[in-house]
Amino acid sequence: MGADLKNTPENAAPKDAKARRKPPRVICYPADDLPERPMDIYRQARRNMVKTDAVTIAPREAGCFQVPAGHFFRITSVEGPQVGDLNLFNAHDLNEHFYSGKTRALHGTHISTGDSMWSGFPYLRPMASVTHDTLDWYGWDQDGGSVHDVIGTRCDPYTNHLLYDVDYHHCCHSNLTRALAAHTGMDILVAEGHVHDVLNVFMLTGFTPDTHQYFMKASPVRPGDYLEFFAEIDLLGCLSACPGGDCSASHSDDVAACYPLLIEIFAPESGALKGWNSPPPNSYSRSHGV
Secondary structure: OOOHOOOOOOOOOOHHOOOOHHOOOOOOOOOOHOOOOOOOHHHHHHHEEEEEEEEOOOOOOOOEEOOOOOEEEEEEEEOOEEEEEEEEEEOOOEEEEEEEEHHHHHHEEEOOOEEEEOHHHHOOEEEEEEEEEEEOOOOOOOOEEEEEEOOOOOOOOHHEEEOOOOOOOOOOOHHHHHHHHHOOOOOOOHHHOOOOEEEEEEEEEEEEEOOEEEEOOOOOOOOOOOEEEEEEOOOEEEEEOOOOOOOOOOOOOOOOOOOOOOEEEEEOOOOOOOOOOOOOOOOOOOOOOO
C-alpha cells in the first residue's frame, strides 16, 4: 500500500538530473544563530522550586492551566503510557500563541531540553523552554522516530469524518476547544478558532523513508516520566489527554487504553532568577509594511 500512495512520475529525468540532485544540504535556520536561553539560571531556579498548583487531565478530555512568567510547569504520566496535545497562549492575549511550524524550522521535528516553544508573528519569541525531559535518553530509533514532536497537527473530528465517515467528539481538537471555551467563557465556535497545532507531548513519531508519511508508534513514556518547561511569559496552557493513549495503534476513537496526565506548577527558588528577563516581542519593525 505504501508506495502506491505516491504519484508515479510522468516525466523522464533530464540529462542533468544527477547534477541537480548533487548540491549539498543547507540548514535554513542554524540553531547556533538563535539567542541562547540562560539554562544555567533555569537549572539553579528549579533546584528548590515549590509546587504551587496542580491540574489533572482526565483521559480523552482536556483542561487549561495558567503559569506566571518565571515559573515552571511539568507534564507527568501518572498511571499509564499516555500522549498529550499541548496548546500555549499568552495569558493576556490569545492572539499570541504557539507556532509549531516555526518551532520545527528552528529546532527540528522533535524538541527536548534547551529547546523553546515559539510564538507566531508578529511576536516570534520563546513562550516556554524545556528544562528537563526524562525521555531524552530515547534519541532516534531505527525507524527514524523520536518523542515530543512538532510535526503532527492534532487529531480532529473533521479529518476523522473525512477518512472514516464517523463523528467522534473526543479528538484532541474537540477536547482543546471545549476546555478553552470553559476556561475563558467564550462561545465554543469562537474558542475553536484559537485552537492551534500542538506540541505532541510524549508522542513517538517520524516519517517513513519510502513514502515520507507521518507515522506513530507506541510511546516509551511510563508513569513518573515528565516533560518540564520554564514559562518565559505569562502563559495559558491547554492540554488534551489524547484518545489514542500511547498512540501505538489508533486515535480518534475509544479503542485505546487511556490514562490521565498531571500538570504541576512550580515557583522558582527565591532569588535564583537574577539576571533573567522575560523576552520581549520580536523587534522587527513593521513601519515600512509587513
